[in-house]
Amino acid sequence: MARVLLVNPPFYRLLGSKYNANSLGIAYIASYLNKRDHDAWLYNADYVSDTGYIKVKKIFSNFDSYKNYFRDEDNAIWHEVKHNIVRFKPDWVGYTSYTANISAIKIISDKVKKADPTIKQVVGGVHATLDSNILKDLTSIDYSIQREGEEAFTALVENKNPKFIPGVVSRDKGGILFKTGIAPVIKNIDTLPMPERQKFWNIPEVEKKNVDVSYVNTIRGCPYKCTYCASPFHWDRKTTRLRSPQSVLEEMHLLKNNYYVPTQFDYSASANIDSKDQLKIEDNTIVYFVDDVFTVKKKRVKEILKMMIKDNLKMRWKCEARADHLDDEICELMAEAGCERVKIGFESGSNRILSEVKKLETREEMLIGANMLKKAGVPFSAYFMAGFPGETDEDLKKTIDFAKKIDADYYSLSVLAPYYGTELYEQLIKNGHELDQQPWEYFFHQSPKPMVNDKLSTKVLSEYLSLAELNSKNERKNGYV
Ligand code: B12
The missing domain is CATH 3.20.20.70 (Aldolase class I)
Known part of the structure; x- marks a missing residue:
């Protein structure tokens, strides 16, 4: 049984707002793993527990301070996210990626690797799917997965050879990327377990009702x-x-x-x-x-x-x-x-x-x-x-x-x-x-x-x-x- 943490990186939080909802992509991966007796949890690093907020229409006026987070890799937010990941003691960490999240994933995964190089790190989701070369930038990440992650990530966690798992990008000895190509789609999506809606890491029990x-x-x-x-x-x-x-x-x-x-x-x-x-x-x-x-x-x-x-x-x-x-x-x-x-x-x-x-x-x-x-x-x-x-x-x-x-x-x-x-x-x-x-x-x-x-x-x-x-x-x- 593997211990897995699936991470939604900070985004709205860096713009002075928040995103307290369940991120569906990783929620599907988690339930798929849990059905096979792994111990997979969701960590929404965008979650903030106070009730403060700013109007969504105004958050983009904070673009300058947003940019500054990426220039300051020692900012407390990055340390906090790294700390919460390492504290979970995962065997595997999986990040979900939109294009806008890649820089955040880079900063966090570098810190996680430094803190505990035994943790295996994976990136999946939209950007990892669109850009099969993303591991060239994300040098601390071990594997990227293109398109649907349920089967490919489970195969990785269950120690199958990445070179034979459709949808997985890994590295050869010389660091050259090895691609198996996009995986065939899951034909009957009715067969998938419902997305995970309970196992939220780092959210106090009383606040779980705040997760949409x-x-x-x-x-x-x-x-x-x-x-x-x-x-x-x-x-x-x-x-x-x-x-x-x-x-x-x-x-x-x-x-x-x-x-x-x-x-x-x-x-x-x-x-x-x-x-x-x-x-x-x-x-x-x-x-x-x-x-x-x-x-x-x-x-x-x-x-x-x-x-x-x-x-x-x-x-x-x-x-x-x-x-x-x-x-x-x-x-x-x-x-x-x-x-x-x-x-x-x-x-x-x-x-x-x-x-x-x-x-x-x-x-x-x-x-x-x-x-x-x-x-x-x-x-x-x-x-x-x-x-x-x-x-x-x-x-x-x-x-x-x-x-x-x-x-x-x-x-x-x-x-x-x-x-x-x-x-x-x-x-x-x-x-x-x-x-x-x-x-x-x-x-x-x-x-x-x-x-x-x-x-x-x-x-x-x-x-x-x-x-x-x-x-x-x-x-x-x-x-x-
Ligand atoms: C709902 C939605 C939102 C919601 C919720 C987002 C969330 N985190 O859940 C809200 C409104 C908050 C949102 C915000 C934004 N969104 Co949006 N969103 C969507 C939408 C419509 C559906 C996403 C979804 O739930 N899909 C269903 C799940 C099951 O699919 P999935 O997430 O892709 O996950 C599967 C795979 O990708 C993969 N996977 C996903 N994560 C991982 C992780 C690992 C480790 C592995 C192995 C696999 C894996 O496996 C999953 C299951 O098979 C998509 C369009 C689409 N159809 O995908 C746009 C989309 C993803 N959004 C997009 C964008 C741009 C944004 C914003 C940047 C918009 C903005 N404000 O400017 C923000 C960024 C938010 C952030 N957190 O960074 C673009 C992304 C394009 C890009 N190149 O980045 C999309 C594709 C829309 C588009 N028309 O182009 N979004």
Whole structure:
């Protein structure tokens, strides 16, 4: 039996906020290991125990102090994380990685190795999947794993030869990377044990209720190929897998019976309230389907919604969807089944831009979907981006006009930051943009300054950003984003 610690590195905490939710990727790895009698725990190094917070929309103004953490490898946070890892006495440590986390993983893993070189360290998750050479930077990490980690990590922990485990990158004697290639996908994801929701390292018993364990993943992959999204590469788009409605309902019942808090507030990772008085610390007040597109198969969605209604679940939930997947029946069922928020990435109101980013839907189709949600009374959040390469004032004016037309319950207005591993990122590098010269920790969005567009005027860009004012008008509910 191996003792394993799965780590979510600090991120929001470095920006002055917090992320107290359960990180699903490592929660799946942990439960898979525990089912095979290993002793795997989750360590969320982003968790903070006080109730202080800052509004999520404001955290990006702390970018300068965020950057300083990475320049100061002796900062107390890094020592604290290293200390908590070593104190656990793990045989194996596994870090989950987004691009923005790589620098943090580097600092922490170097310190862990120095403190106890017998601990074996592994990196998995999004960035490790997109970048099979990441071990060249992460010199204290022994192995990286591409894509789904359940089988590959278990095989490593059970001392199988890494050179024969699909999905594992290891080092040869000379330090040259040895790659076995991406592993075949887990075909039937219904067979996976439910994600770990109990074994949280370094969180006092009384605070465990502050961990939001209500994230649910029902789909692995996404069949679309939007050029700004990392999913087409992170997951295999040709083998998108969906859990059965029965399996999804089983997880909802499990949440309801053990964790769900039937109060009205959701603050969780997406707190976006205006005053601290509104903060409710209890979490698990809303189920969040984190699938790229929950609505990807109409028939399946309808079945899930009908089952939620039939089982009289009466749980609040939110999901991500595409407008062109909706029909009147889905919207009505959503309303009846307790949907509090549908999050839709409209991205642009210009058909030219939509086509360039391979969104595969038009402004007209999106408007029909938004109107259906309105008619059924399902609240929805609208996500937009500005600053695409080649986007003009004319294009952005179309977005502004479209945003007003759909009359969403909440607007999220971003300026494009090309993520590592996206088609757009690759195109821009080819065209001479030096995105790859940026430190890893810069790879998240929210800067109001366009990174890869010099055509947009300040006037139209500020008009776009000021759409945010719509959020405070009409007393819109700002809690759910
Ligand atoms: C839910 C979600 C969030 C949530 C929760 C994040 C969390 N830590 O759980 C919130 C809203 C907080 C969030 C925030 C951000 N997110 Co996000 N998020 C997602 C989303 C939609 C689903 C993630 C998920 O739960 N998947 C389900 C689980 C089961 O899959 P998984 O995590 O990938 O895990 C599997 C494998 O990757 C692997 N694995 C994962 N970890 C490990 C560890 C080890 C040791 C091993 C062996 C394997 C392994 O095995 C797992 C099981 O098979 C993805 C898109 C997607 N579909 O993946 C974007 C996504 C991961 N997010 C992204 C980004 C950019 C961000 C932010 C930087 C956004 C920002 N604010 O600017 C932040 C960063 C937060 C952080 N902690 O660093 C990008 C990442 C791109 C990149 N190159 O980094 C993605 C891919 C979205 C996109 N469209 O491109 N996110």
